[in-house]
Amino acid sequence: MKISARNVFDGIVAAIKPGPINSEVDIDLPGGVRIVATVTHDSVAELGLAAGRPAKAIVKASSVLVLADGAGVKLSARNRLEGTVSAIVQGPVSSSVTIALPQGASVCATVTHEGLLALGLKVGDPATAVFKAPAVIVGVDA
Amino acid sequence: MKISARNVFDGIVAAIKPGPINSEVDIDLPGGVRIVATVTHDSVAELGLAAGRPAKAIVKASSVLVLADGAGVKLSARNRLEGTVSAIVQGPVSSSVTIALPQGASVCATVTHEGLLALGLKVGDPATAVFKAPAVIVGVDA
């Protein structure tokens, strides 16, 4: 698999909550991080997803927002990965922020240049990557 | 809260429609604009969302598309914020368009450079920011 998405996490399906159109799939990564994905009901069947089976959680960098200071707020987004900023690349409109996770993986977010300024982040600072469950694509080895 | 998302709107929860996996949350902003968010059923409970309570609607600029002329078309996207272009920043691939809303807030969209050319917009022109309900993250003060 060669894919443009910068964030591909290997884990194990922990649970599936079926719904009529969308189902929720929980994927546990090594080190205790849980990723929540919503995928169509049909995809759960097509991929043969079931608790205990390996699965990949795939997230585009453009779907990830960055929280530099989450004090005082609770967000509906189900996925929050806490780590340390390991790289920042600035462009005229978009910038990318890479956050190294304590579990060993890292997560990449693209944000607007102004969003980056608002965060005031530099390499080494703590930060949290946040993304919604519908932003996650689930993959399995064929 | 320091967050990369360029669009954070403070409002009041107007209504919640619960579903088995996803629920719909309507948030009214000052001036009569309504934002529709779909969040997981679990998030509604975790955030203690209920009609009449304050909430933030948070939207990444990359989730927002821009409509320069909506004549002759109806879109499924639930959120449409009409205003006036207040700023345009052009990059080689991505460009950003900021639309000032008559209610006082503004909304930022990142679009492709070609998308910007297709719009033919300049500062001062009317434009509409469009985004889908699943693109909205709901936040509440902790």
Added chain:
Amino acid sequence: MKISARNVFDGIVAAIKPGPINSEVDIDLPGGVRIVATVTHDSVAELGLAAGRPAKAIVKASSVLVLADGAGVKLSARNRLEGTVSAIVQGPVSSSVTIALPQGASVCATVTHEGLLALGLKVGDPATAVFKAPAVIVGVDA
């Protein structure tokens, strides 16, 4: 309609699966490609969507990821458009990849610069555009 979204596909509604909050809408494009969209139940009613009626599937380039080699993996994303890379534009953070479809249309994706490097794609190579059903906005002529 003047819209920033780079991907607007004209087709015919093939089927609608209603759900309590979200409904699934299948749109068939000329040449046998099917686009799957999830939109709110309310939008289906507001747009008067029904099998056999014309509809547009609208997708932002930032919602599209690119697969250069899909061997060995199955993805939950419902939309996969196979074609040939017709253009690549590189920026410092974001790059865009345009994929010409055999049916005559093309699809544009914005990916991170590193994502582009990981793909190793050049013009003329086969590639697949992948996007999730919630990323699709459905439009109808008013």
